[in-house]
Amino acid sequence: MQIVFHSRNANLAEDFRGIAKEKLESLLRFGIQLDEIKVEIKHEANPRHGKSSHSVVLTTHGSGPFMRADGAGFNDLAAFDKAVSAIELQIRKIHEREKDYARETLREKTINE
Numbered sequence: 001m002q003i004v005f006h007s008r009n010a011n012l013a014e015d016f017r018g019i020a021k022e023k024l025e026s027l028l029r030f031g032i033q034l035d036e037i038k039v040e041i042k043h044e045a046n047p048r049h050g051k052s053s054h055s056v057v058l059t060t061h062g063s064g065p066f067m068r069a070d071g072a073g074f075n076d077l078a079a080f081d082k083a084v085s086a087i088e089l090q091i092r093k094i095h096e097r098e099k100d101y102a103r104e105t106l107r108e109k110t111i112n113e
Contacts, residue, residue: 002036004036008040008041008042009043010041010042010054010076012041013076024084027091030092032064033064037059037061038057040058040059041054042054042056051072051074052072052073053074054072055071055079056082058070069086069090070083071083071084
């Protein structure tokens, strides 16, 4: 999985990329094909936005499903956490839909025979 960072009007902290990469790689546990995730960070200069002055948009590209999630918060990590939780819900929903509930277990085979 390739992770692309793009920032607008923002200076990213040095540890943000490491934390973001770690959290996004944890999404691979669901087994959904994700070729590329684009992380777009925006800072709003208007002080009236206050608590939502930082926004993060996550977009997936590639052979898997197309997903997009937004998050806004008072700093980059808070906004990123909201966006990751939103995209994780989408991935979890796709994962649950692809599960095979029709298979027979070994116990059911012995009872039916």
